[in-house]
Amino acid sequence: MTAPVTVHQLSADGGRRVSVRTRGRTQVIGVAYGDRDLVEFLRRAGLEGDDTLLDDPATVRWLGGRPHEWVAA
DSSP states (O other): OOOSEEEEEEOTTSOEEEEEEETTEEEEEEEESSHHHHHHHHHHTTOOOOGGGGGOTTTEEEOSSOTTOOSOO
8 A cells, every 4th residue: 555645756946745645535735845844744634743754654655866855966
C-alpha cells in the first residue's frame, strides 16, 4: 500500500507540493518549504506527530530527490 502523504519533487523556488490520499481521492494540501511546513500540513490532515513522522515510509513518500531536501541544487 502506498503512503497516504506524498511530497513531490522540488520546484525551482525550493518548495515541494504535498498531497494527501484519503477515501480514494488525492488532494494537494499545499507547498512546503521545509520540514516545519510539512509537519503542519500533516497536523491539519489529522496525522499528529513530530518530525520523526516524516521518515516513516508508511506515512510519507518522498518523490524526486532526497527526503528533507528543500533547496534546489
